[in-house]
Ligand SMILES: Nc1ncnc2c1ncn2[C@@H]1O[C@H](COP(=O)(O)OP(=O)(O)OP(=O)(O)O)[C@@H](O)[C@H]1O
């Protein structure tokens with residue numbers, strides 16, 4: 272049985288449609304991340320799962336029960352927000368225990384359960400403090416503890432790490448991954464940070480304008496983006512895109528952009544002579560060509576070099592378009608040097624220029 276099923280879910284605010292005919296099944300124990308640009312409807316969808324927001328159409332079920340008309344407290348979910356929402360005047364113990372006290376759980380059981388959760392999250396030393404006396408990361412753990420103590424069927428996280436600095440965010444990301452490994456509770460996690468999505472998710476649901484663009488494991492989405500939007504959204508540095516016209520050369524296919532012609536076998540793609548397409552290639556898939564090399568080459572003059580440590584991002588112009596190659600720093604060219612990069616056909620992506628859909632055979 273799926274843990275969560277959304278069936279034809281719609282949401283509008285007045286005339287503004289925010290989620291459109293959304294269908295999604297989340298399996299038990301799965302860690303699913305809603306990812307997408309600001310305003311695409313991630314939080315709205317999460318809040319509808321939590322029951323904090325009505326749905327305008329369709330059906331949501333959790334653990335096999337339709338929850339459309341159930342109050343948040345009766346859905347078996349616990350939500351962790353971006354701004355922790357801790358009670359400032361209460362101790363950490365009381366913050367964590369709050370939900371149990373409201374349910375009139377006996378005092379001894381509250382002590383035992385708060386103890387267990389606070390030990391799991393490393394909060395034992397802080398139970399007598401007030402939230403203001405904790406660091407951001409510790410406060411975030413209290414917010415997670417407060418959700419955990421309800422032993423929910425589903426955890427819902429809305430950008431729980433976005434208030435933390437980069438180092439703490441990395442640390443908490445690992446903690447959340449560990450927590451999921453040990454508790455195995457079905458989790459839905461909202462973020463617009465693709466690194467968070469790629470590292471935490473069993474499956475990513477990539478949203479745009481209230482619709483699902485693609486659902487898949489991080490590797491599937493990275494390696495087989497289904498359309499131009501997904502290809503451009505996933506992967507840092509961003510995928511390079513080159514407009515090409517498709518042609519034939521004997522048994523091979525050609526992809527032509529102004530003066531540059533690439534020749535490929537095209538086996539992986541559905542191609543048609545004369546059609547316009549967009550060739551996609553990720554910066555790390557461009558490899559410096561040796562001096563005598565021929566074949567598929569992107570050539571230009573390095574006009575920007577960004578040093579990243581181990582790697583450097585070399586940007587050059589090809590047919591009026593900026594192209595970036597991620598190269599080992601020790602092989603980094605000088606600024607304004609002539610550069611030539613080759614690629615393996617297996618790393619190419621091709622998209623229909625009009626629809627934006629991938630031309631890859633399924
Ligand atoms: N109460 C509301 N009334 C009208 N429009 C709303 C309301 N709440 C959200 N919206 C709109 O719904 C859309 C989706 O909002 P939502 O908060 O779900 O986006 P999000 O993907 O979580 O974005 P972010 O990454 O910025 O948090 C936005 O265009 C937003 O302006």
Ligand SMILES: [Mg+2]
Nearest residue numbers: 313314315461
């Ligand atoms: Mg949001």
